[in-house]
Amino acid sequence: MENLLSERILSTPPSFVRSILKTAADPEIISFAGGLPNPVSFPQEELLKSMKNIVDKFGSAVFQYSLTPGIPQLREYIANRYNKKFGLNLDYENILITTGSQQALDLISKVLLDKNDNVVVEKPSYLGAIQVFSQYQPKFHTVELTENGLNIEQLKEVLKNDIKLLYAIPEFQNPTGLTYSAENREEIFNVIKDKNMVLVEDDPYGELRFEGEHLPYIGAGKFKNSIVLGSFSKVVTPGMRTGYIICQNKELIKHISISKEASDLHTNVFAQYLIWDYLMNNDFDAHIAKIRKLYKEQAHAMLNAMDKYFPKNIKYTRPDGGMFLWVTLPEDISALELFPKALEKKVAFVPGDPFYINKKNVNTLRLNYTNADSKTIEEGIKRLGELLNAIPVKTLSRS
């Protein structure tokens, strides 16, 4: 078998999270490991109503083969929403519907990356992005993520290489929950503006802001090869796998469309009509407000519990939105080694390792707060706190 497999697949890490999710499937375990939206964010009754609507109205068209870039109605809705919210100047041809944002990353990789091409990612970055880029065997460069965004000096340094792609998650980053400041975004733009490269701003959580004011994109509307990724996974339903690419450059989106066609012809067209009908016939912003309120409560429940139960020298981020926060343990503690001990206490998280390029036994870990109620969150954090407090003091005080 081995000698039949491609180099690319042998260099692709299997998702650590998915193997953890299997371990954590025990219903007694309080899991902060996944990235599941709260089911309250799925407007089930309204979607069921829209299903009937679209079958009545469009008949067989919702079951038939369709256009590769997606149905024009939904693409137009998305273009208009971003124009209104972010002052962009998009039309439907700037939008391509994808089978979730994960596919968007795959298509962009296909269109841009030959083996050994240079890609820049945050340190740490979204593990699913590291996984998909790995399949195209690029050379990875990393730029440290600080409280305010990318480390600009490091960014300037890596841009001395011939970079094809800079991948960033400026809002409520996965895994850290950090948000780039307005100043940091401006600085990044100034550093890249004359470069012949593609900037991907992955923005699945942008609608989930529960603190502060919304911020402009780094490149959208001004950088020639700007791509923004969006998704209905966190605000309507992830099971329907409906994401989208917003791309300024119509030549680039044409190539992405060819790649899409070869990859799966088009995204589930029923799902596209369904989401479009839902958006047209319901108060989407009111629905989002409900999700925001819930996630704010849950994030606070987690932070309050951490303040109460965690030893004082353990650091963690305080996100303004999104689904995750990031814990930094004392330097000599491996989150990976802590993981089985946490499982014994029936609580799960994601050790930091898979969010880095080739780094092992790091002292960071990711917690998700969207998929458990506040009481359960407090109980889980309490258990983690007991575990952390049991680590010998001399180790803890060293950090």
Added chain:
Amino acid sequence: MENLLSERILSTPPSFVRSILKTAADPEIISFAGGLPNPVSFPQEELLKSMKNIVDKFGSAVFQYSLTPGIPQLREYIANRYNKKFGLNLDYENILITTGSQQALDLISKVLLDKNDNVVVEKPSYLGAIQVFSQYQPKFHTVELTENGLNIEQLKEVLKNDIKLLYAIPEFQNPTGLTYSAENREEIFNVIKDKNMVLVEDDPYGELRFEGEHLPYIGAGKFKNSIVLGSFSKVVTPGMRTGYIICQNKELIKHISISKEASDLHTNVFAQYLIWDYLMNNDFDAHIAKIRKLYKEQAHAMLNAMDKYFPKNIKYTRPDGGMFLWVTLPEDISALELFPKALEKKVAFVPGDPFYINKKNVNTLRLNYTNADSKTIEEGIKRLGELLNAIPVKTLSRS
């Protein structure tokens, strides 16, 4: 822009069919160009009922993230159906649900193909397969497709190369409508049985046999690295993009699953529950029988009209099932050059070129008979006949 694009995308042909489909979108045009199933094959009312069922029964699970290889229920249904029909010995772990068969080809390519690896395809072959393989920059080898299947001498010859993948469509092949004979399948098996390679039998049309008896697979159940591709696109709904990989070798399917995870996490889970519920609560075989009957009528309408209106020296296949037939013009006629003239007469087909590796202005073309009623089919063939009869006799008589 150009210098940002990958070699792979620059070597991927855009789908000719899709650009033709745009041209042929004029409602006055009788199009034999697409590969659309007849809407009668979509059980709309039953699907609508199943939608309500699954939301009632499974609630948020049908809208949430799910397992990469697909929901176990549907995979088990598929395993059982193939065990019963083909005497195979599959369990649900041999099945992986894909975002249509097109994605199956993409995932298999990802897992197997490095640049310059050797791939064997039929001559002619499915253009979507040529397109997806091209993205991985393999070295293509072709084996001529005859009335009975692959040319065995040519197959033996190309297998002297170090082949990773043999891609075949043994039933009602796309584009030709030809079916490999039982003897040919046996011969192919004997030629490949000791080779360390993967055999992909793409079988989206197998259920659509309207003449003759069903035949065993070439490799399924006996060849170690056998893959069979199936799909609900032609028998339930293509818009839902639900296909599957049947893979004997569990190590291979594990790698395909890692690749699937990086490509789109998982296939639309609502569609999976929906199709499973539909299959459990309806007489699927009766539904398929209805589609077969219709396609038989339509195929006969096309063949009868061709017998009546086409010049005698034009050859065409007589399919036992599926959706297409294949026309061979006199040797010096380019189907591509004929195409705009056909459009003037308001009739469309797919010229043969994109079904070959690097062949231009061939004298073959593909006709689809599933998406127009018998009367429209006769009218379209009559128009094509007028066009062909208008070609000067000396040219026609030369063949």
